Amino acid sequence: VLMAKFLLIDIKTNLVKLYMGILILLFGGMFIFGVSNLNHERVTQYIELIFTILGILLFTAIYSVDQNKKSKLTISAKCHDYQFVFMLRLVITIIYILFLITINLFIFYLFNSNIIVLRDMFIALTSTLFIGSICLLTSILSGNTLNGLMFGLVYFLFCLGFRNLGFMYLFSETFNFPFYIKIFQFLLGIVLLILSYTIIKKVQN
Numbered sequence: 001v002l003m004a005k006f007l008l009i010d011i012k013t014n015l016v017k018l019y020m021g022i023l024i025l026l027f028g029g030m031f032i033f034g035v036s037n038l039n040h041e042r043v044t045q046y047i048e049l050i051f052t053i054l055g056i057l058l059f060t061a062i063y064s065v066d067q068n069k070k071s072k073l074t075i076s077a078k079c080h081d082y083q084f085v086f087m088l089r090l091v092i093t094i095i096y097i098l099f100l101i102t103i104n105l106f107i108f109y110l111f112n113s114n115i116i117v118l119r120d121m122f123i124a125l126t127s128t129l130f131i132g133s134i135c136l137l138t139s140i141l142s143g144n145t146l147n148g149l150m151f152g153l154v155y156f157l158f159c160l161g162f163r164n165l166g167f168m169y170l171f172s173e174t175f176n177f178p179f180y181i182k183i184f185q186f187l188l189g190i191v192l193l194i195l196s197y198t199i200i201k202k203v204q205n
Contacts, residue, residue, distance in 0.1 A: 018061050019096060022054055026100055030107060038113035045174045047120055051127040052170050056152035058097065059132030062089045064145035086200050097128050123173050123182060130185040131170060133192035140199055
């Protein structure tokens, strides 16, 4: 019962409003950037930019609901499997990201922009996963969602000004860096998510 109550709090206070806001941000970005007859370089530029921002917001939100007073009361009861709740949030977030990527690429396709479906899906997912996992881990280690959010935004702005960050550069595809950088970032993102889950598990125990 408490598990169901906690997940209901998640949906009402966090997920629905957040996901609607993210969807509006995605469409707003497409409206400002334009979606018609773009070459693949422009598509890649948009994907890396917008999905990096979405990653910062979506993954910090996985932890931010625990700062909600109602959530804290439910968590403090310790009558539910918090590891399961955390993992469920993570899975729902990744599924939603894939949904956003699909919508985004489909709209580009409808407006005759040049897309490479599998490659662009991987770039978008990695852009979200890499920065998102860093922000999530920062929030967990510091015990404060704002720290993860601020770190992600500073990192994002830093990458806008400096390109010589090697494997850690967020916009590697925009500036034609080797593709293996995105593969490295994807793998590192997975490792950081596993590390985040491990820390959550130890905290609960």
